[in-house]
Amino acid sequence: MARRKKPRFLLALETSCDETSAAVLERGRILSNIILSQDEIHSPYGGVVPELASRQHIKTIDYVVAMSLSQAGVSLEDIDLFAVTQGPGLIGSLLVGLTFAKGLAYYFHKPLIGVDHLQAHIEAAFLENPQIEYPVLALLVSGGHTSLYFLEKPLSYQLLGKTRDDAAGECLDKVAKFLQLGYPGGPVIERLARGGDSSRFHFSLPRMKTAGYDFSFSGLKTAALKIIRENRLTANHQLLRDFLASFEETVARALLENVHKALEEFRPAALVLCGGVARNTRLRTRFSELAAGCGLPSFVPSPRLCTDNAGMVGALAWKKYLAAPVTAADLELDAYPR
Numbered sequence: 001m002a003r004r005k006k007p008r009f010l011l012a013l014e015t016s017c018d019e020t021s022a023a024v025l026e027r028g029r030i031l032s033n034i035i036l037s038q039d040e041i042h043s044p045y046g047g048v049v050p051e052l053a054s055r056q057h058i059k060t061i062d063y064v065v066a067m068s069l070s071q072a073g074v075s076l077e078d079i080d081l082f083a084v085t086q087g088p089g090l091i092g093s094l095l096v097g098l099t100f101a102k103g104l105a106y107y108f109h110k111p112l113i114g115v116d117h118l119q120a121h122i123e124a125a126f127l128e129n130p131q132i133e134y135p136v137l138a139l140l141v142s143g144g145h146t147s148l149y150f151l152e153k154p155l156s157y158q159l160l161g162k163t164r165d166d167a168a169g170e171c172l173d174k175v176a177k178f179l180q181l182g183y184p185g186g187p188v189i190e191r192l193a194r195g196g197d198s199s200r201f202h203f204s205l206p207r208m209k210t211a212g213y214d215f216s217f218s219g220l221k222t223a224a225l226k227i228i229r230e231n232r233l234t235a236n237h238q239l240l241r242d243f244l245a246s247f248e249e250t251v252a253r254a255l256l257e258n259v260h261k262a263l264e265e266f267r268p269a270a271l272v273l274c275g276g277v278a279r280n281t282r283l284r285t286r287f288s289e290l291a292a293g294c295g296l297p298s299f300v301p302s303p304r305l306c307t308d309n310a311g312m313v314g315a316l317a318w319k320k321y322l323a324a325p326v327t328a329a330d331l332e333l334d335a336y337p338r
């Protein structure tokens, strides 16, 4: 009987929010990772418009896939495994990627692996640092999620806490929208906050009424909007830099307080920071300071791998495949918004 050929090339798709992305990996190593952002489309609205997002994914997905294949120097016939983000995310957007991936897997009779978007964000750190030792405490901070995970071993995810209201990225985006700074807010705030005095404005940190590791950012957002109104801050105001630096610093402190709290109980061997907001230099710095202060190694993906990309999806799919090889495409695979 002919032996089944060991898989080599994997094509991964990511369409959970407002980035259309496709990546080709060779034995878990990224050959191409094409990311087409929809920022320009959503910017006038100050946030992602779900209907526009899914329509744009439909328009661009075949182009993005073709680009990823050509940059990797392979053709669709060479692909041994397909992978796709199943959720969480915008349901219409997720369905575009999922349906496209199902079609390819069905046509080429190849396995299809569904991947959780949040777990994929964490995988971005392992992709660049396969030597990370377990157990790992991972802080995921994105536009849609703010969660703290404990990974006792590879592919085991214990959710310790998540935001009860806004995600940290959403909080940055909403404050930027209020100031009419554009979308996404995080990068604009980071740019304008540079050189600002972060002790100029005082925010009190959100206090959770119950024990545990949940986050809350809506109070901080309300406090920020109050300061903006009281000081009549606008995009050109001389105090804007100081305000944004203070706000950014507070968001970082609120995030890291929970990490610090969890260290005592979970005693991880390494710390990981990931998700779109992990691109933020101030947060990256504070995170590595916290880890160094506790004598722990810390890992943050390079900026391009922090925001949504199919490379991280492919990396996790490859790991899942090695742990439990599948031979056929599961065409029942469903998308989940939450």
Ligand code: KG4
Binding pocket: 017, 141, 142, 143, 144, 145, 168, 169, 170, 172, 173, 184, 185, 186, 187, 190, 275, 276, 277, 278, 279, 280, 281, 306, 307, 308
């Ligand atoms: O992970 P991601 O690409 O998408 C989601 O899964 O949500 O994260 C997007 C979020 C947005 O809220 C954006 O404002 C934020 O990441 N972000 C940043 C920076 N770059 C992106 N936040 C702070 N500083 C940045 N440099």
Ligand code: ZN
Binding pocket: 117, 121, 142, 143, 275, 276, 307, 308
């Ligand atoms: Zn994401």
